[in-house]
Amino acid sequence: MAEPAVDRRDPLGLVEGSEGTITGTVVCAAAIASVTGHVDTTGELSVAILGTVAIYWIAHLHASTIGSTLTHGHHPLAAFRHAFWHTLPIAGASVVPLGVLLVTTVFGASLRTAAFTALFATIGLLGVYSYLAGIRAGLDTAGRVASAVAGAALGLLVVLLKMLLH
Secondary structure, three states: OOOOOEEEEOOOOOOOHHOOOOOHHHHHHHHHHHHHOOOOOOHHHHHHHHHHHHHHHHHHHHHHHHHHHHHHHOHHHHHHHHHHHHHHHHHHHHHHHHHHHHHHHHHOOOHHHHHHHHHHHHHHHHHHHHHHHHHHHOHHHHHHHHHHHHHHHHHHHHHHHHHHHH
């Protein structure tokens, strides 16, 4: 099976891979919130983020593969190939938060400052994704803003819950 073609109307895969992109972004926020304060270097935090996202991605990849085989009778290899491309946005969602973490560190931010900057970037991304969903749904400006606020609030809630648990 060939790699899916890029839709010029959706070059980042935000429509086709939206569930995975949002899941991966929430997982990044949760990983940053739970690990910050328990690691000593940007490298350790990066590994923790990548490891956490990888675990969630593998879980979704496996669930999607098995679900497709059980529900639709697809051959496991065909189901895996489809699931791989379908769930890849979960892994890809870590690029922006990791990029923010690394760039802020390179510019001299402390680990704590870099981590919180990356964390707020993930919350901002959830707001942007929710705003874009509002556009896609045909909401007026107030509805789009409300959608963005709800998306960011969800990210903030996940962060607060993770911080309370650790």
